[in-house]
Amino acid sequence: xxxxxxxxxxxxxxxxxxxxxxxxxxxxxxxxxxxxxxxxxxxxxxxxxxxxxxxxxxxxxxxxxxxxxxxxxxxxxxxxxxxxxxxxxxxxxxxxxxxxxxxxxxxxxxxxxxxxxxxxxxxxxxxxxxxxxxxxxxxxxxxxxxxxxxxxxxxxxxxxxxxxxxxxxxxxxxxxxxxxxxxxxxxxxxxxxxxxxxxxxxxxxxxxxxxxxxxxxxxxxxxxxxxxxxxxxxxxxxxxxxxxxxxxxxxxxxxxxxxxxxxxxxxxxxxxxxxxxxxxxxxxxxxxxxxxxxxxxxxxxxxxxxxxxxxxxxxxxxxxxxxxxxxxxx
Numbered sequence: 278x279x280x281x282x283x284x285x286x287x288x289x290x291x292x293x294x295x296x297x298x299x300x301x302x303x304x305x306x307x308x309x310x311x312x313x314x315x316x317x318x319x320x321x322x323x324x325x326x327x328x329x330x331x332x333x334x335x336x337x338x339x340x341x342x343x344x345x346x347x348x349x350x351x352x353x354x355x356x357x358x359x360x361x362x363x364x365x366x367x368x369x370x371x372x373x374x375x376x377x378x379x380x381x382x383x384x385x386x387x388x389x390x391x392x393x394x395x396x397x398x399x400x401x402x403x404x405x406x407x408x409x410x411x412x413x414x415x416x417x418x419x420x421x422x423x424x425x426x427x428x429x430x431x432x433x434x435x436x437x438x439x440x441x442x443x444x445x446x447x448x449x450x451x452x453x454x455x456x457x458x459x460x461x462x463x464x465x466x467x468x469x470x471x472x473x474x475x476x477x478x479x480x481x482x483x484x485x486x487x488x489x490x491x492x493x494x495x496x497x498x499x500x501x502x503x504x505x506x507x508x509x510x511x512x513x514x515x516x517x518x519x520x521x522x523x524x525x526x527x528x529x530x531x532x533x534x535x536x537x538x539x540x541x542x543x544x545x546x547x548x549x550x551x552x553x554x555x556x557x558x559x560x561x562x563x564x565x566x567x568x569x570x571x572x573x574x575x576x577x578x579x580x581x582x583x584x585x586x587x588x589x590x591x592x593x594x595x596x597x598x599x600x601x602x603x604x605x606x607x
Contacts, residue, residue, distance in 0.1 A: 283336050292462055296458075296462065296468060297378045297470075298326045298376075298439065298544070299323065299324065299326060300323050300324040300325075300328070300379075302323075302326075302375045302380045302451040303319070303320070303329060304319070304385050304387065304443045304444075304447040305318065305378065305390050306346070308342060308536060309345045309346070310386075312541070312543070314331070314390070315341070316391070317352050318335070318336065318338060318352060318374050319336055320333065320335040320444040320446070320447035320448075321333065321334045321335065321370070321447065322448060322450075324454070324455070327455075327458070327459070327462075328451075328458040333447065335444040335447075336361065336369075336370075337360035337480065338357070338361065339359075339362050340363065341344050345528060351441070355599070363394045364397075364415070367395060367398050370402075371403050372560075374402055375403040375405050375412050376403070377404075378406045378407065379404045380408045381409065381450070382411060382429070382571055383408070383411060384410075384412075385537055388407050388473055389539065390536050392403075392474075393477065393479060393541075396475070396479035397479055398543075402475060404474060406470045408469060408471070410457065411425045412428065412469040413454075413458075413461065413468065415455060415469075416467065416469050417461060417466060419457075420432075424514030426440075426449060426450065426453075427440065429450075430449045430452070433452065433455070439565075441565055445467070472601065473571065474538070474539035475539060476539060476540065477540055490590065498515070504526065509556060510550075511560050512554070514553055514555075516531055516565065517554065517606070518590045519564075519565050519588055520590075520598075525601055526601075526602045527603040528554065528602060528603065529605075530555065530596075531564045532556055532557065532564075532565060533556075533558070533578055534568045535567060535569040535578035535579055536575050536579075537570065537573075538568075549599065553582070553602060554602065554605075560587060561585070564582070564585070565588070566588050566595075567587050567589045570587050
């Protein structure tokens with residue numbers, strides 16, 4: 278039925294030359310949603326330039342820790358015990374991703390989980406761009422009541438068989454992506470491609486023993502609750518105001534971060550704190566600077582920064598500024 282539903286979206290004769298030459302549709306299941314959580318299964322559907330399936334691949338991954346919300350993904354410690362470690366599948370996974378745009382539903386999450394696993398393995402995923410199917414559906418103006426994967430699938434007549442199973446979720450997404458890609462090509466729409474920056478440093482916390490007391494999905498599961506407190510000491514310097522382009526950062530300035538970064542976020546925050554800056558968790562009129570690699574995103578911090586006129590720089594520029602922070606007055 279999917280082909281019948283997409284007849285009107287068949288590949289245009291003149292395919293946009295600027296579109297990528299291949300895609301890797303990815304889904305990963307994880308032990309949770311926090312930055313120290315681990316991948317427990319991964320699937321990749323490789324597609325050609327026009328969205329046709331070339332092949333697919335799936336693997337379980339031993340996370341070397343509690344599997345987290347089993348009631349969601351169904352993967353128990355017993356099932357995962359004999360699975361390969363991520364470093365054992367990293368090369369095969371990379372071969373599936375190489376030279377392609379990573380496609381995922383809420384792609385920033387999948388990319389961050391993958392990038393962290395490769396950083397732990399002291400390697401890099403060969404991915405330079407990603408495409409989020411949520412962003413693409415918004416770009417196309419699809420009449421969806423929400424942006425869940427099952428809603429996008431239903432719109433294109435794709436039947437989901439095993440929700441939260443990486444292989445089936447990747448299949449569903451591949452089948453929904455194909456007509457979306459063709460619709461974009463037919464209308465000449467811009468593909469919402471984003472840069473993927475591999476992590477250059479990584480530091481794990483202690484291995485958790487979480488158990489399964491929580492109920493009702495990720496909402497009840499608190500994957501970060503085992504971690505040592507990251508509460509920072511109060512900044513000893515007064516806030517000198519906003520950063521001005523072309524000038525130096527000054528001790529006491531309030532710095533906020535948004536989106537994924539190539540250096541792990543906590544390391545960046547540690548460096549900012551050590552330099553005498555105040556690391557803020559939100560944006561207000563008092564915020565001196567927002568650091569983000571995606572200033573066009575719709576995150577709440579970026580939106581508020583735009584409303585308040587807060588200066589914005591990317592990670593690379595911030596790194597240069599961090600090397601020469603002006604001492605506080607007095």
